[in-house]
Amino acid sequence: MTIDEDCHQDCPGLLPEPAVDELRLEAVLHALADPTRLRIVADLAWAGGDELNCLAFELPVTKSTLTHHFRVLREAGLIRQHRRGTSKMNTLRVGDLAARFPGLLDAVLAAAEPCFTTPKPAAH
Amino acid sequence: MTIDEDCHQDCPGLLPEPAVDELRLEAVLHALADPTRLRIVADLAWAGGDELNCLAFELPVTKSTLTHHFRVLREAGLIRQHRRGTSKMNTLRVGDLAARFPGLLDAVLAAAEPCFTTPKPAAH
DNA sequence: CTCGTAGTTTGACAGATCTCGTAGTACGGC
DNA sequence: GCCGTACTACGAGATCTGTCAAACTACGAG
Numbered sequence: 001m002t003i004d005e006d007c008h009q010d011c012p013g014l015l016p017e018p019a020v021d022e023l024r025l026e027a028v029l030h031a032l033a034d035p036t037r038l039r040i041v042a043d044l045a046w047a048g049g050d051e052l053n054c055l056a057f058e059l060p061v062t063k064s065t066l067t068h069h070f071r072v073l074r075e076a077g078l079i080r081q082h083r084r085g086t087s088k089m090n091t092l093r094v095g096d097l098a099a100r101f102p103g104l105l106d107a108v109l110a111a112a113e114p115c116f117t118t119p120k121p122a123a124h
Numbered sequence: 125m126t127i128d129e130d131c132h133q134d135c136p137g138l139l140p141e142p143a144v145d146e147l148r149l150e151a152v153l154h155a156l157a158d159p160t161r162l163r164i165v166a167d168l169a170w171a172g173g174d175e176l177n178c179l180a181f182e183l184p185v186t187k188s189t190l191t192h193h194f195r196v197l198r199e200a201g202l203i204r205q206h207r208r209g210t211s212k213m214n215t216l217r218v219g220d221l222a223a224r225f226p227g228l229l230d231a232v233l234a235a236a237e238p239c240f241t242t243p244k245p246a247a248h
Numbered sequence: 249c250t251c252g253t254a255g256t257t258t259g260a261c262a263g264a265t266c267t268c269g270t271a272g273t274a275c276g277g278c
Numbered sequence: 279g280c281c282g283t284a285c286t287a288c289g290a291g292a293t294c295t296g297t298c299a300a301a302c303t304a305c306g307a308g
Binding site for chain 1: 270275
Binding site: 177178179187188190191194195207209210211212 | 253254255256257258
Protein backbone atom coordinates (compact mmCIF):
# COMPACT_ATOMS: atom_id res chain seq x y z
CA MET A 1 0.00 0.00 0.00
CA THR A 2 2.62 2.48 1.00
CA ILE A 3 4.75 2.85 -2.05
CA ASP A 4 7.37 4.59 0.03
CA GLU A 5 8.44 7.26 -2.35
CA ASP A 6 9.77 8.92 0.75
CA CYS A 7 12.60 6.44 0.62
CA HIS A 8 15.31 8.64 -0.78
CA GLN A 9 18.72 7.25 -1.34
CA ASP A 10 20.17 8.36 1.94
CA CYS A 11 17.29 8.62 4.35
CA PRO A 12 14.76 5.82 4.46
CA GLY A 13 11.64 6.78 6.35
CA LEU A 14 11.96 10.44 5.56
CA LEU A 15 8.53 11.87 5.06
CA PRO A 16 7.81 14.12 2.07
CA GLU A 17 8.57 17.76 2.62
CA PRO A 18 8.83 20.88 0.48
CA ALA A 19 12.22 21.71 -0.99
CA VAL A 20 14.03 24.84 0.10
CA ASP A 21 12.96 26.87 -2.90
CA GLU A 22 9.39 25.69 -2.44
CA LEU A 23 8.97 27.14 1.01
CA ARG A 24 6.14 29.65 1.04
CA LEU A 25 6.18 32.55 3.44
CA GLU A 26 2.44 32.46 4.02
CA ALA A 27 2.53 28.80 4.93
CA VAL A 28 5.40 29.32 7.34
CA LEU A 29 3.72 32.27 9.04
CA HIS A 30 0.44 30.44 9.21
CA ALA A 31 2.09 27.40 10.74
CA LEU A 32 3.78 29.59 13.34
CA ALA A 33 0.61 31.50 14.17
CA ASP A 34 -0.84 28.62 16.17
CA PRO A 35 0.23 28.54 19.83
CA THR A 36 0.57 24.77 19.93
CA ARG A 37 2.76 24.71 16.83
CA LEU A 38 4.78 27.68 17.96
CA ARG A 39 5.44 25.81 21.16
CA ILE A 40 6.57 22.74 19.24
CA VAL A 41 8.93 24.82 17.12
CA ALA A 42 10.33 26.55 20.19
CA ASP A 43 10.89 23.21 21.92
CA LEU A 44 12.64 21.86 18.86
CA ALA A 45 14.83 24.93 18.70
CA TRP A 46 15.90 24.45 22.29
CA ALA A 47 16.68 20.85 21.58
CA GLY A 48 19.53 22.23 19.51
CA GLY A 49 19.12 19.98 16.51
CA ASP A 50 18.40 16.81 18.40
CA GLU A 51 15.55 14.72 17.26
CA LEU A 52 12.42 14.58 19.32
CA ASN A 53 9.63 12.11 18.92
CA CYS A 54 6.08 13.34 18.74
CA LEU A 55 5.20 12.46 22.30
CA ALA A 56 8.19 14.20 23.80
CA PHE A 57 6.14 17.39 23.95
CA GLU A 58 3.96 18.10 26.92
CA LEU A 59 1.03 19.67 25.22
CA PRO A 60 -2.61 19.78 26.27
CA VAL A 61 -3.91 18.06 23.17
CA THR A 62 -4.59 14.51 22.11
CA LYS A 63 -2.39 12.42 19.89
CA SER A 64 -4.67 12.97 16.93
CA THR A 65 -4.36 16.70 17.24
CA LEU A 66 -0.64 16.40 17.67
CA THR A 67 -0.37 14.40 14.47
CA HIS A 68 -2.33 17.10 12.70
CA HIS A 69 -0.04 19.88 13.94
CA PHE A 70 3.10 17.96 13.04
CA ARG A 71 1.82 17.45 9.55
CA VAL A 72 1.05 21.14 9.17
CA LEU A 73 4.55 21.97 10.32
CA ARG A 74 6.11 19.47 7.97
CA GLU A 75 4.06 20.53 4.96
CA ALA A 76 4.93 24.14 5.65
CA GLY A 77 8.57 23.11 5.63
CA LEU A 78 9.33 23.98 9.22
CA ILE A 79 10.22 20.54 10.43
CA ARG A 80 11.64 17.34 9.04
CA GLN A 81 10.09 14.04 10.05
CA HIS A 82 11.89 10.78 9.96
CA ARG A 83 10.56 7.38 10.94
CA ARG A 84 12.65 5.45 13.36
CA GLY A 85 11.15 2.27 14.63
CA THR A 86 7.72 2.96 16.00
CA SER A 87 8.58 6.54 16.70
CA LYS A 88 8.84 9.52 14.42
CA MET A 89 11.68 11.88 14.97
CA ASN A 90 11.27 15.60 14.37
CA THR A 91 13.89 18.22 13.67
CA LEU A 92 13.68 21.89 12.88
CA ARG A 93 14.85 22.78 9.36
CA VAL A 94 16.96 25.59 10.72
CA GLY A 95 19.36 25.77 7.81
CA ASP A 96 16.73 25.55 5.11
CA LEU A 97 14.64 28.24 6.73
CA ALA A 98 17.61 30.52 7.23
CA ALA A 99 18.56 30.07 3.59
CA ARG A 100 15.11 30.88 2.30
CA PHE A 101 13.95 33.46 4.87
CA PRO A 102 17.06 34.87 6.52
CA GLY A 103 16.52 35.96 10.09
CA LEU A 104 12.88 35.01 10.18
CA LEU A 105 13.11 31.96 12.40
CA ASP A 106 15.58 33.64 14.70
CA ALA A 107 13.32 36.63 15.15
CA VAL A 108 10.29 34.46 15.80
CA LEU A 109 12.14 32.31 18.31
CA ALA A 110 13.54 35.35 20.07
CA ALA A 111 10.06 36.80 20.26
CA ALA A 112 8.52 33.54 21.42
CA GLU A 113 11.08 32.72 24.05
CA PRO A 114 9.73 35.02 26.75
CA CYS A 115 6.36 33.33 26.44
CA PHE A 116 7.69 29.89 27.17
CA THR A 117 10.59 30.33 29.54
CA THR A 118 9.52 27.90 32.20
CA PRO A 119 12.84 26.86 33.73
CA LYS A 120 14.44 30.02 35.05
CA PRO A 121 16.49 29.44 38.19
CA ALA A 122 18.14 32.83 37.81
CA ALA A 123 15.51 34.87 39.57
CA HIS A 124 14.65 33.62 43.05
CA MET B 125 -12.95 73.22 13.24
CA THR B 126 -10.80 70.27 13.94
CA ILE B 127 -10.46 70.55 17.63
CA ASP B 128 -8.61 67.81 19.41
CA GLU B 129 -11.54 66.87 21.56
CA ASP B 130 -11.08 63.14 21.25
CA CYS B 131 -7.35 63.35 21.05
CA HIS B 132 -5.76 61.16 23.61
CA GLN B 133 -2.70 63.28 23.93
CA ASP B 134 -1.25 63.90 20.53
CA CYS B 135 -3.40 62.67 17.67
CA PRO B 136 -7.07 63.40 17.14
CA GLY B 137 -8.87 60.69 15.24
CA LEU B 138 -6.42 58.03 16.23
CA LEU B 139 -8.14 54.68 16.37
CA PRO B 140 -7.59 52.37 19.36
CA GLU B 141 -4.58 50.12 19.09
CA PRO B 142 -2.65 47.82 21.40
CA ALA B 143 0.24 49.32 23.32
CA VAL B 144 3.76 48.16 22.60
CA ASP B 145 3.90 45.80 25.56
CA GLU B 146 0.54 44.39 24.61
CA LEU B 147 1.59 43.16 21.20
CA ARG B 148 1.10 39.42 20.95
CA LEU B 149 3.30 37.35 18.71
CA GLU B 150 0.51 35.00 17.66
CA ALA B 151 -1.68 37.88 16.60
CA VAL B 152 1.12 39.46 14.60
CA LEU B 153 1.99 36.22 12.84
CA HIS B 154 -1.64 35.48 12.18
CA ALA B 155 -2.18 38.93 10.73
CA LEU B 156 0.82 38.48 8.47
CA ALA B 157 -0.21 35.00 7.35
CA ASP B 158 -2.89 36.30 5.01
CA PRO B 159 -1.69 37.26 1.52
CA THR B 160 -3.87 40.35 1.29
CA ARG B 161 -2.69 41.67 4.63
CA LEU B 162 0.91 40.80 3.90
CA ARG B 163 0.60 42.79 0.73
CA ILE B 164 -0.79 45.76 2.63
CA VAL B 165 2.06 45.61 5.11
CA ALA B 166 4.61 45.37 2.33
CA ASP B 167 3.08 48.33 0.51
CA LEU B 168 3.14 50.37 3.70
CA ALA B 169 6.75 49.46 4.28
CA TRP B 170 7.70 50.66 0.83
CA ALA B 171 5.85 53.90 1.47
CA GLY B 172 8.64 54.59 3.93
CA GLY B 173 6.50 55.90 6.75
CA ASP B 174 4.13 57.91 4.62
CA GLU B 175 0.49 57.59 5.29
CA LEU B 176 -1.69 55.74 2.83
CA ASN B 177 -5.44 55.77 2.77
CA CYS B 178 -7.31 52.51 2.58
CA LEU B 179 -8.12 52.75 -1.09
CA ALA B 180 -4.55 53.48 -2.13
CA PHE B 181 -3.99 49.74 -2.36
CA GLU B 182 -4.77 47.93 -5.53
CA LEU B 183 -6.19 44.76 -4.13
CA PRO B 184 -8.71 42.38 -5.65
CA VAL B 185 -11.19 42.65 -2.80
CA THR B 186 -14.17 44.81 -1.98
CA LYS B 187 -14.19 47.71 0.44
CA SER B 188 -15.85 45.60 3.12
CA THR B 189 -13.10 43.04 2.98
CA LEU B 190 -10.51 45.76 3.02
CA THR B 191 -12.05 47.28 6.14
CA HIS B 192 -11.93 43.86 7.75
CA HIS B 193 -8.25 43.35 6.94
CA PHE B 194 -7.27 46.81 8.11
CA ARG B 195 -9.00 46.20 11.40
CA VAL B 196 -7.20 42.89 11.86
CA LEU B 197 -3.91 44.62 11.18
CA ARG B 198 -4.66 47.45 13.59
CA GLU B 199 -5.88 45.17 16.37
CA ALA B 200 -2.79 43.03 15.96
CA GLY B 201 -0.74 46.18 16.38
CA LEU B 202 0.84 46.16 12.96
CA ILE B 203 -0.59 49.43 11.68
CA ARG B 204 -1.79 52.71 13.08
CA GLN B 205 -4.95 54.25 11.71
CA HIS B 206 -5.74 57.91 11.83
CA ARG B 207 -8.81 59.65 10.52
CA ARG B 208 -8.23 62.54 8.22
CA GLY B 209 -11.27 64.04 6.63
CA THR B 210 -13.20 61.34 4.88
CA SER B 211 -10.12 59.21 4.50
CA LYS B 212 -8.29 57.08 6.96
CA MET B 213 -4.54 57.12 6.92
CA ASN B 214 -2.52 54.02 7.66
CA THR B 215 1.07 53.71 8.81
CA LEU B 216 3.19 50.75 9.76
CA ARG B 217 4.20 50.68 13.42
CA VAL B 218 7.78 49.99 12.49
CA GLY B 219 9.35 51.27 15.67
CA ASP B 220 6.90 49.61 18.01
CA LEU B 221 7.27 46.28 16.28
CA ALA B 222 11.04 46.50 16.27
CA ALA B 223 11.00 47.29 19.96
CA ARG B 224 8.77 44.37 20.86
CA PHE B 225 9.90 41.79 18.29
CA PRO B 226 13.36 42.81 17.11
CA GLY B 227 14.11 41.78 13.57
CA LEU B 228 10.76 40.15 12.97
CA LEU B 229 9.24 42.72 10.67
CA ASP B 230 12.48 43.15 8.77
CA ALA B 231 12.77 39.43 8.19
CA VAL B 232 9.17 39.14 7.05
CA LEU B 233 9.49 42.08 4.70
CA ALA B 234 12.73 40.77 3.29
CA ALA B 235 11.09 37.41 2.73
CA ALA B 236 7.96 38.96 1.24
CA GLU B 237 9.71 41.36 -1.07
CA PRO B 238 10.54 38.82 -3.80
CA CYS B 239 6.87 37.92 -3.99
CA PHE B 240 5.77 41.46 -4.71
CA THR B 241 8.59 43.11 -6.56
CA THR B 242 6.94 42.17 -9.82
CA PRO B 243 3.55 43.86 -9.70
CA LYS B 244 3.38 43.75 -13.46
CA PRO B 245 1.76 40.81 -15.22
CA ALA B 246 4.74 38.65 -15.90
CA ALA B 247 4.65 35.53 -18.02
CA HIS B 248 4.74 32.72 -15.55
C1' DC C 249 -29.07 71.50 1.65
C1' DT C 250 -27.72 68.13 -1.60
C1' DC C 251 -24.56 65.14 -3.44
C1' DG C 252 -20.50 62.31 -3.98
C1' DT C 253 -16.58 60.07 -1.78
C1' DA C 254 -14.51 57.10 1.83
C1' DG C 255 -15.19 53.97 4.92
C1' DT C 256 -18.21 51.06 8.30
C1' DT C 257 -21.66 47.78 9.80
C1' DT C 258 -24.40 43.94 9.33
C1' DG C 259 -25.72 39.56 7.75
C1' DA C 260 -24.78 35.73 5.15
C1' DC C 261 -22.14 31.97 3.31
C1' DA C 262 -18.43 28.75 1.88
C1' DG C 263 -14.34 26.97 3.26
C1' DA C 264 -10.64 26.25 6.46
C1' DT C 265 -9.12 25.02 11.07
C1' DC C 266 -8.81 22.86 15.71
C1' DT C 267 -10.28 19.56 18.41
C1' DC C 268 -11.75 15.10 19.74
C1' DG C 269 -12.88 9.91 19.87
C1' DT C 270 -12.58 5.64 17.74
C1' DA C 271 -10.63 2.52 14.79
C1' DG C 272 -6.66 1.14 12.25
C1' DT C 273 -1.62 0.48 10.83
C1' DA C 274 3.39 -0.24 11.56
C1' DC C 275 7.03 -1.74 14.33
C1' DG C 276 9.62 -4.04 18.06
C1' DG C 277 9.74 -7.24 22.11
C1' DC C 278 8.32 -11.53 24.06
C1' DG D 279 2.43 -15.53 16.56
C1' DC D 280 0.75 -12.18 20.08
C1' DC D 281 0.74 -7.88 22.47
C1' DG D 282 1.95 -3.18 23.59
C1' DT D 283 3.64 1.23 21.92
C1' DA D 284 3.65 5.02 18.68
C1' DC D 285 1.44 7.09 15.43
C1' DT D 286 -2.23 7.66 11.56
C1' DA D 287 -6.86 7.97 9.35
C1' DC D 288 -11.45 8.97 9.42
C1' DG D 289 -15.28 11.18 10.55
C1' DA D 290 -17.68 14.75 13.17
C1' DG D 291 -18.58 18.94 15.60
C1' DA D 292 -17.61 23.68 16.87
C1' DT D 293 -15.35 27.74 15.83
C1' DC D 294 -12.85 30.94 12.92
C1' DT D 295 -11.88 33.27 8.59
C1' DG D 296 -12.25 35.54 4.11
C1' DT D 297 -15.37 37.14 1.11
C1' DC D 298 -19.28 39.59 -0.66
C1' DA D 299 -23.58 42.64 -1.06
C1' DA D 300 -26.49 46.00 0.71
C1' DA D 301 -27.53 49.53 3.78
C1' DC D 302 -25.51 52.91 6.59
C1' DT D 303 -22.53 56.96 8.62
C1' DA D 304 -19.20 60.80 8.28
C1' DC D 305 -17.12 64.33 5.91
C1' DG D 306 -16.20 67.92 2.38
C1' DA D 307 -17.49 70.44 -1.92
C1' DG D 308 -20.81 73.18 -4.29
